[in-house]
Structure formats: C-alpha cells, structure tokens
Amino acid sequence: MSQHVVPKKTYLFVFAALISLTILTTSVAMIDLGPVNIVVALLIAMCKASLVALFFMHLRWSSRLMHIVAIAALFWLAILLTLTLSDYRTRQWTPAAEGWEAPSIQLNR
C-alpha cells in the first residue's frame, strides 16, 4: 500500500511553523504599512496553506494525479478571480454611452 508514515517530528515542526507564522501575521497587522498590509497578510496565508496542504494533507507524498487535481482547483479559482476583477476593475476606464450610465450606488451616507 502506498502509505507513507510521516515521523511525528515532521508534523510538530510544521505545526510550530504554522503557529509562528500566525504570530508573525498578527504582529505585522498591528503596524500600518498602507496597502502593503494585505499583501503581506495574504503571502503569509499562502505559506501557511501550502504547509498544511503539503504536509498535513500529504500532497508532498501523493501521486501526480492528486497534484493535477489540486493545481486545477487553484487554476479554476484564478480564472474566477481574474475574470471577475478584470470586469469590476475596468468599468471606469471607458465612459458609458449617452443615456447608458449605471445608476450610482451610494453606500457612503
């Protein structure tokens, strides 16, 4: 059977890394870095997610088939985010034709 028994030490190492990264991301969030805050927070989150997927979810020792499924899932997520944002982020680039202006939504009352 393709079982791969991972030493307890490996799991404890990964766990220590995850807790350290949580402390790091919480501390960094207390400092005002402007728009960089969210970038740092998401990068740290991606590191943590990778550690969980590679070690706890055994992706590191899984067959290529699982790697393909995992990468495909991320690829489809990227399509979802890219196409949605490419619409919303570019709506102001071209002025709407006469009489076709969208009603402005006022949330800042």
Next chain:
Amino acid sequence: MADGHAAALAEQFEDLEQQHEASSLGMWVFLATEIMFFGGLFAGYTVYRGLYLAGFDAGSHLLNVKLGAFNTAVLLCSSLTMALAVRAAMLGKRRELITFLVLTILLGLTFVGVKLAFEWHRDFEEHLVPGINFAYDGSNSRAVELFFVFYFFMTGVHALHMVIGVAILAVLTWQAFRGRFGPERYNPVEMAGLYWHFVDVIWIFLFPLLYLIGAHH
C-alpha cells in the same frame, strides 16, 4: 492477515493501492468543488472591499483580533491532532487513534464555541448583525454593514463545515472504538483528515481578510 486484507478491499478494486488512489482522487475532486464554493465568497469580498475600502477597514476594526488569533491557533492544533490521528490509523494504533480523534473533536468544538459564545453573541449585543439589528453610528455605515454581511456568511459557512466535520469525526471515533480500522483499512480516517485540513486552510485565509485588515488603526 488474508482475511483482513479481503475485508479491507472492496471488490471493484484490483488492490489496496488502487482503492486508496480512487478514494483520494474522489476526495480531492470534492475539495476542488469546495474551493469554487468558497471562491465565490472570496471573489465577492475582493470586489466589494476594492469598492469600499474604508468601510471594510472600519468593520474589520470592530472584530476581536485576539479571539480570532486564538481560534486560529485552536484550529491549527486540531489539524495537528488530525494528522496524528491519521498516522495512528496507518500504524494500527487503536487507542492513539481514538485519543487523537477525540482531541480533534474537542478542539473543533472549542473553535465553534468561541465563535458562538464570545463573537457572534457579542456582535449581536453590539448591534452588528445585518438584517436583524444592524446599527452603526460612524461614517460609511452602509459599507460597514456590507462588511458584516460578508463576515457572517463566510464565518457562518465555515462554522457549518466545522460542525459537519465534527459529526464525521464522531462517527469515525465510534467505528475506531469498535475496531473497524487497521493498517489495511484507514481510508475513511485519511479522507476525513483531508476535509478537516481543508476547512483549516479556509480559515487561514478568513483570519487575515476579516480580522487583520483593520487591526492597525
């Protein structure tokens, strides 16, 4: 040994390795659909945060970062115990398996308990629940309300996944107690583990997006 082997192997599979590949593939494909499910919420969050940055910051600032960080640690601990439970199942260590499954359940319940008793309950008392009693005096109140719509949907759906996970682990604990798992038959434990870790990964992203973006004010 031969008996155990025959009992562990379903008849449609050639061998245990093929059976293991099949269940892993099924679980990973399911998790891919789960990524798309949560992906819609993440996409919506990204669009509206881009539109109402100040309101989302103000809304995030109203959340308790310490409780969020505590719950993150609890969830990471539960992932560790879950990984150790799968390991115990592979090695056929029944008592260790039951211990780690029970620990994982307790940590999962701690997470949901903190969420319910200390966070959602307090949010309700502070009139931060959109559609029920939302009231916010500062500027950008409608955008802050929108932030809380995302907050409750995302944490709510995540907590629902936790509750389902706890229920699955409870069934596995019962089966482990009855000696249903061994070095030849541990697939159910491993697949439940994949699900549990996935729910952990979702929280790893929810924590910064909901709690940390407004923490520096």
